[in-house]
Amino acid sequence: xxxxxxxxxxxxxxxxxxxxxxxxxxxxxxxxxxxxxxxxxxxxxxxxxxxxxxxxxxxxxxxxxxxxxxxxxxxxxxxxxxxxxxxxxxxxxxxxxxxxxxxxxxxxxxxxxxxxxxxxxxxxxxxxxxxxxxxxxxxxxxxxxxxxxxxxxxxxxxxxxxxxxxxxxxxxxxxxxxxxxxxxxxxxxxxxxxxxxxxxxxxxxxxxxxxxxxxxxxxxxxxxxxxxxxxxxxxxxxxxxxxxxxxxxxxxxxxxxxxxxxxxxxxxxxxxxxxxxxxxxxxxxxxxxxxxxxxxxxxxxxxxxxxxxxxxxxxxxxxxxxxxxxxxxxxxxxxxxxxxxxxxxxxxxxxxxxxxxxxxxxxxxxxxxxxxxxxxxxxxxxxxxxxxxxxxxxxxxxxxxxxxxxxxxxxxxxxxxxxxxxxxxxxxxxxxxxxxxxxxxxxxxxxxxxxxxxxxxxxxxxxxxxxxxxxxxxxxxxxxxxxxxxxxxxxxxxxxxxxxxxxxxxxxxxxxxxxxxxxxxxxxxxxxxxxxxxxxxxxxxxxxxxxxxxxxxxxxxxxxxxxxxxxxxxxxxxxxxxxxxxxxxxxxxxxxxxxxxxxxxxxxxxxxxxxxxxxxxxxxxxxxxxxxxxxxxxxxxxxxxxxxxxxxxxxxx
Amino acid sequence: xxxxxxxxxxxxxxxxxxxxxxxxxxxxxxxxxxxxxxxxxxxxxxxxxxxxxxxxxxxxxxxxxxxxxxxxxxxxxxxxxxxxxxxxxxxxxxxxxxxxxxxxxxxxxxxxxxxxxxxxxxxxxxxxxxxxxxxxxxxxxxxxxxxxxxxxxxxxxxxxxxxxxxxxxxxxxxxxxxxxxxxxxxxxxxxxxxxxxxxxxx
Numbered sequence: 001x002x003x004x005x006x007x008x009x010x011x012x013x014x015x016x017x018x019x020x021x022x023x024x025x026x027x028x029x030x031x032x033x034x035x036x037x038x039x040x041x042x043x044x045x046x047x048x049x050x051x052x053x054x055x056x057x058x059x060x061x062x063x064x065x066x067x068x069x070x071x072x073x074x075x076x077x078x079x080x081x082x083x084x085x086x087x088x089x090x091x092x093x094x095x096x097x098x099x100x101x102x103x104x105x106x107x108x109x110x111x112x113x114x115x116x117x118x119x120x121x122x123x124x125x126x127x128x129x130x131x132x133x134x135x136x137x138x139x140x141x142x143x144x145x146x147x148x149x150x151x152x153x154x155x156x157x158x159x160x161x162x163x164x165x166x167x168x169x170x171x172x173x174x175x176x177x178x179x180x181x182x183x184x185x186x187x188x189x190x191x192x193x194x195x196x197x198x199x200x201x202x203x204x205x206x207x208x209x210x211x212x213x214x215x216x217x218x219x220x221x222x223x224x225x226x227x228x229x230x231x232x233x234x235x236x237x238x239x240x241x242x243x244x245x246x247x248x249x250x251x252x253x254x255x256x257x258x259x260x261x262x263x264x265x266x267x268x269x270x271x272x273x274x275x276x277x278x279x280x281x282x283x284x285x286x287x288x289x290x291x292x293x294x295x296x297x298x299x300x301x302x303x304x305x306x307x308x309x310x311x312x313x314x315x316x317x318x319x320x321x322x323x324x325x326x327x328x329x330x331x332x333x334x335x336x337x338x339x340x341x342x343x344x345x346x347x348x349x350x351x352x353x354x355x356x357x358x359x360x361x362x363x364x365x366x367x368x369x370x371x372x373x374x375x376x377x378x379x380x381x382x383x384x385x386x387x388x389x390x391x392x393x394x395x396x397x398x399x400x401x402x403x404x405x406x407x408x409x410x411x412x413x414x415x416x417x418x419x420x421x422x423x424x425x426x427x428x429x430x431x432x433x434x435x436x437x438x439x440x441x442x443x444x445x446x447x448x449x450x451x452x453x454x455x456x457x458x459x460x461x462x463x464x465x466x467x468x469x470x471x472x473x474x475x476x477x478x479x480x481x482x483x484x485x486x487x488x489x490x491x492x493x494x495x496x497x498x499x500x501x502x503x504x505x506x507x508x509x510x511x512x513x514x515x516x517x518x519x520x521x522x523x524x525x526x527x528x529x530x531x532x533x534x535x536x537x538x539x540x541x542x543x544x545x546x547x548x549x550x551x552x553x554x555x556x557x558x559x560x561x562x563x564x565x566x567x568x569x570x571x572x573x574x575x576x577x578x579x580x581x582x583x584x585x586x587x588x589x590x591x592x593x594x595x596x597x598x599x600x601x602x603x604x605x606x607x608x609x610x611x612x613x614x615x616x617x618x619x620x621x622x623x624x625x626x627x628x629x630x631x632x633x634x635x636x637x638x639x640x641x642x643x644x645x646x647x648x649x650x651x652x653x
Numbered sequence: 654x655x656x657x658x659x660x661x662x663x664x665x666x667x668x669x670x671x672x673x674x675x676x677x678x679x680x681x682x683x684x685x686x687x688x689x690x691x692x693x694x695x696x697x698x699x700x701x702x703x704x705x706x707x708x709x710x711x712x713x714x715x716x717x718x719x720x721x722x723x724x725x726x727x728x729x730x731x732x733x734x735x736x737x738x739x740x741x742x743x744x745x746x747x748x749x750x751x752x753x754x755x756x757x758x759x760x761x762x763x764x765x766x767x768x769x770x771x772x773x774x775x776x777x778x779x780x781x782x783x784x785x786x787x788x789x790x791x792x793x794x795x796x797x798x799x800x801x802x803x804x805x806x807x808x809x810x811x812x813x814x815x816x817x818x819x820x821x822x823x824x825x826x827x828x829x830x831x832x833x834x835x836x837x838x839x840x841x842x843x844x845x846x847x848x849x850x851x852x853x854x855x
Contacts (some may be wrong), residue, residue, distance in 0.1 A: 087820075205706060206713045210756040230756060263853070264698060264759045376677030390752035391743060395683045 027166070073308045081121050088217030088243065089115040091252040092181070093122040095224035098256055101152050102126060102520050103143070103516055105136035109156025110470050111183035114248040126515065128545055133160050133536035135509035137167020138535070140178045142513030144171075145496045146523075148301070150231050151513060154181040158196030160244070164202065166503060169207040170240045173500025174322060175295060177236035179227050180204075187215040192215055201242050209237030215244045217252035219508035221317070222260075229260045234267030236299060237385040262481060267385055271402035271410060277399050279357075279381045280414035286355035288426055289378075292338070292367075295322035295499075296360015296384060296404045303327065303492045306359065314423040316430060318346040322362045322499045327491040339367040340634040346436035346641040347428050347632075348447040353378045359406045360384060363393040371638030383407050427578050441619045441631040441646050446601025452625035458604055462524055463488040464550055465608045471496060471521035475507030475531035478560035481630040483526045496522075505534030508551065512538055515549045520613070522550070529555045529581045539591040541619035550611045551593075551619040553584060557624045564629045568644065569636070588619040592650040599623035684743030691745040692718070692841050694769070695734040695752060697852050699725070703757045707734060710755060715738065716748045720773075720816075720838030724851055731759060733850070735840045737816075741771055754810040759853045764841055771841040775819045776801070777810045780830035798821045809834055815839075 050095040056476070081090075092115060096104065103126040108116045119127060130136040133155040138150030156165050171178045185194040201213045210230050212223045220243070227239040283289060299308050303326050308332045310317050317327050318335045327334045335346035340610045350356065356378040361367070368374040368468040371394060380396040382389075383404055398405055421429075443454035446461075459482045474483040480497055489593045496514055498506040513524030532553055540550055563577040568590040588595035596605040604622070613619040632643035684713060697703045704723055711718050719737045726733045738745065749761040781789045782805065793810045796818065802809035812822050816839055823834065843849070 143800060202705070205702075206709050209754075265756045343829070370678040371682055374678070374680055375679055387749065388754055390745060390750075391683045395682070395743075524711055597722070 001048055005021055005516045008074045009427075011355075012140075012346060025102075030503050038195050040324045059182075073278075080276065084424065085251050086253075087114065087118070088220050088250055088252045089118045089219065089248045089254075091220040091254070092224065092243070092248070093118060093125060095221060095256060096152065096465050097122065097124050098150030099224065099228045101150070103128060104152035104154060104511065105130050105139040105143075106154035107133050107156065107158045107160055107179075109158075109183070112154065112156045112160075112243075112244040112248070112430075114245065115154070115183070128541065130509070130541050132535065133163035134166050134505065135535050135538040135541065137164045137178070137180060138506050138509035138511030139165060139538075140180070141171050141174070141506075142235075142473060142496055143175045144176050144178055144513075145510075146493060146514035146521075147176075147517040148493070149177075149301075149515075149517070150228055151176070152625075153177040153178065155427045156196065157182060157184045157200070159483070160196075161198060161200040164240075165203060165207065165355065165507075166501075167194065168204055168240060168496055169429055170501040170506065172207045172209070172236035174498065175236050175299065176238065177231040178238045179231050180208075180238060181460050182240065182242050183243050184213070184244045186246045188246075190215075190244065190617040196383060201240065204238075207238070208240045209235075209625065211240040211242070213242045213244075214247045215424055217247050218254040219252040219371070220252060221254045221256040221583040225257050225261045226262060229262070234269075235296075235384075237303045252517065268387070269403040271383065271400040272405035273410070273595040275398060276407065276410050278531070279400060279411055280416075282355055282379060282381060282398060283313055283315075283357070286415050288349075288353045289313070289355040289357060290335075290378075291315050291317045291357045291359060292320065292350065292361055293317055293318040293323040294361025297323055297326040298360075300360060300385075300406075301492075302359075302402040302403075302408055305405055305412065309408055309412050309415065309585040312412060312417050314418040315463075316349055316427065317359065318342075318350060320364070320367055320499075321484055321497055322486075323361060323497040324484055324497075328580075329488055329489045330490060332427075335434070337484050338640070339364075340369070341485070341630050341632065342433070343431055343485070344440075344632050344643055345433035347634075347643065348433050348437075348561075349376050349643050350378070351639075354379045358382045358384075359394075359408070362386075362389045365393070366443055368394060369634050369635055369639040369642075370604035373641065382491070385470045387611060416621075422490070422504070446604060448625040448628045450615050451600075452628075453599055453601055453604070455479070455556075455622070455624045455628055456486045458552065458554060458598075458622045458624065459483050459486040460527060462526070463606050465605065465612065466524065468494075470494065470524050471502060471511075471518060473497070473511035473514055473523065473525045474506055474528040475525070476504045477504045477531065478527050478564065478628075478630050479507070479528040479531070481524050482554070485630075487526075504531040507531055508535050509538045511549055511551070512542060512547055515547050516545075523548075523618065525549060525551045527551065528560055528574070528575065528607055529553060529557060529584075530579060533579075533581060534585070539588060539593050539617070539619075540615075543592040546616050548615070549617045551617070553619060553621045554610075554624050555581065555584065555621050556624050556628070557581060558626055559631070560628075563627070564633070567627075568633065579631060584619065584621040594618040596620045597623070665676060672843070680825050683743040683747075686741055688739050688741050688744075689740055689765075690737060691734040691763055691765045692769070692839065693738070693745070693749060693752075694736075694760075694762045694764055694841060694849055695758060696726070696849060697733045697734060697755075697786050698759065699730055700757055701753075703732065703759070704734075706755050706757060707736075707752065709735075710751055711738075713750065714718075714790040716744070716747065720836075722733060722773075722838035722840050724840075727846050728850065732851065735838065737839050758809050760849055762849055764843055768844040768845060769841045771838045771839055772813050773814050773816060773819055773834045775810075775812045775823070775834065777812065777823060777826055778807055778833040779810060780806065780832055781808050782806055785829060788825065792822070792825050798822060 056297040105128045140153040147456035164180050185197045202212050204211050231239045248566050286480050316333050316335050319337045336343040338346040381398040382396040383400045387401045406592040448454040468490045469489050471494050472487045474480040491647050507525045508526035515523035557578045583593035596607045598604050607620045631646040722735045752758050752761045798810045798812035801811045
């Protein structure tokens with residue numbers, strides 16, 4: 001294990017002092033810096049003109065601004081609020097506070113400045129200034145997934161708004177409750193191609209659960225109450241609110257409603273008793289049942305009910321990617337995750353099952369593979385709160401529309417208790433498969449080929465070092481599959497991943513949001529070098545907000561999953577899958593993030609321990625084997641029984 | 654279905670005693686693939702953008718709308734859409750369920766197999782002069798269509814009826830030369846005392 005030549009830089013000042021050095025003409029500014037407070041020094045260090053002949057003038061200007069800011073802060077907040085009429089922006093802040101929002105992620109710009117003008121008057125609201133709006137949207141998602149609460153992000157009109165769209169789409173596909181707020185141009189300019197105007201409600205219409213364009217400040221209280229209700233009720237999802245600048249600035253007299261009136265939004269929570277009775281009968285008849293637990297189990301907070309059902313009827317539990325952590329993986333009935341890169345024993349269990357109990361999942365093609373080959377002997381019970389998911393991808397025998405927790409509570413008393421002996425042969429068969437499948441692609445020595453560091457080992461060591469209690473947030477690609485397979489998840493919602501949309505760049509900002517939402521839990525981002533380069537700017541947010549996130553960078557200098565497909569499907573035609581990256585430790589230190597590096601199996605534990613000891617964010621660059629693939633793998637268009645396995649060229653060490 | 658008992662070839666091949674891996678039956682995909690015309694009546698909140706939401710959803714979910722008629726109802730806060738589309742029963746049920754996911758959609762009803770009154774209106778501008786105007790008028794009369802505009806070279810026929818009736822009239826008039834054609838799209842109403850509009854009243 002080692003750090004870079006400069007040693008770990010813990011603060012921006014430490015690093016910039018070493019790398020930049022005094023420049024001619026900067027002497028006076030430097031003297032000013034010495035007297036300034038540490039916060040001020042940090043700002044001045046980042047003055048773009050530092051080192052240039054005009055540095056002194058720029059620094060002097062900065063100090064002026066800082067003083068002004070402080071002067072504003074000193075003013076009594078109550079005094080400020082009393083002196084002015086209540087405007088739309090105040091109603092937004094009040095609504096956020098009423099909805100229990102404590103922290104949100106935003107980026108200012110022209111049309112949302114009225115909001116930022118009053119935001120300082122609401123100390124209950126913590127605003128985290130992200131470095132890119134996409135980071136804000138993903139952070140809101142990470143926050144929502146780690147806490148189960150509604151995440152909030154905010155951006156200005158035009159480019160700010162469009163930058164949120166990837167995150168909104170991700171929240172739609174993964175059923176994450178977020179409220180995305182954007183500004184728009186003054187109502188009278190709508191449709192006139194005004195500066196930074198874009199039809200953002202038209203853009204988000206197909207990728208939100210619902211969206212609003214608000215032009216009247218008096219609509220703000222109602223719209224926010226509805227938006228939060230829609231976002232978190234039933235199947236969660238993103239709601240977008242677009243506020244014109246005059247809606248934010250205009251006087252607002254409307255009161256906040258205590259309830260919402262949405263005649264077109266009435267989710268079904270209770271499962272139909274007849275269907276539940278049928279489900280209990282199916283379970284009683286089944287000899288080889290398997291539960292397939294999805295994200296809905298975690299959303300409905302039904303992890304205890306899941307365990308109860310599984311143990312009462314002795315049914316093994318497989319997880320979808322987003323259903324990971326719905327059951328403690330050390331429970332003997334937990335099979336781990338299924339699908340394209342899932343555990344072979346879990347896939348085999350599904351393929352040989354005679355009854356599949358699908359809870360809060362949607363038969364994604366990454367889970368089913370080629371549908372005609374999926375679970376060919378199984379009758380299917382499908383529980384989901386969204387009626388549109390029933391029969392969408394797979395025809396099912398017993399559909400139950402309802403909240404997983406309430407359906408399970410009604411179902412469990414009707415299910416016959418099964419003695420473990422009755423399932424002994426079945427469970428022993430799966431255990432045999434498991435012993436084989438856990439052994440095959442695993443590199444327990446930490447080395448893949450020729451002693452090169454193995455990614456599965458790194459992920460597993462992070463899980464061990466954190467006592468399997470940390471929240472592990474993956475990016476997308478190989479790192480995501482290794483995290484899902486080897487993290488070893490025991491606590492509900494300790495695994496966060498971009499499932500449906502597969503958003504590279506998700507890992508770092510989502511982990512930032514998760515860390516902010518759960519300060520009581522350790523949070524790790526496990527990312528690849530491709531994804532990290534997409535949203536690396538949020539390192540600065542971590543430093544500014546002092547968020548103690550640990551980032552495990554699995555660096556193979558590749559778009560690993562692309563390379564894997566090119567190797568296995570496209571005959572080794574490696575076009576555009578090799579990518580250069582920066583000197584990661586120097587980059588991290590330039591941001592003020594402590595950085596460590598490990599390229600040998602023996603250095604992994606020490607690097608993890610060093611990162612965990614840092615007060616504030618830390619990054620470890622794990623230089624992993626460049627050509628290691630994730631196995632098993634279900635080729636596209638094939639089924640769960642057609643898994644590719646690793647072909648060893650030399651004995652596994 | 655028991656995997657041990659009903660596996661095709663399972664007992665015939667002693668080398669594979671396990672229930673799996675021996676010519677498993679193919680899992681059926683949802684739907685029977687028999688497409689035919691469906692009529693959906695949809696009651697929506699009368700809010701800006703609701704037509705866009707419905708149209709966008711149908712496009713994004715790969716459903717092909719044949720006709721779409723939107724209008725007010727007797728209640729100012731709701732509008733009514735009549736959508737005709739082709740698909741098998743499961744696909745159209747899926748379209749209805751997806752429509753229900755829209756917050757502004759209150760009620761969706763597939764009235765295809767119900768007794769309904771189904772009508773559309775068409776305006777057909779036909780080439781007609783002194784030589785053949787009489788023939789056009791006769792055909793229009795037989796379809797209980799009205800002539801609503803008369804000029805030296807053309808006339809406009811206004812026809813109402815089911816889609817099939819209007820299709821038949823258009824086919825007959827095509828021989829004279831249709832200069833312009835507009836159809837409103839089908840509107841339907843269930844026969845009897847039942848009311849979809851009352852069903853959504855609060």
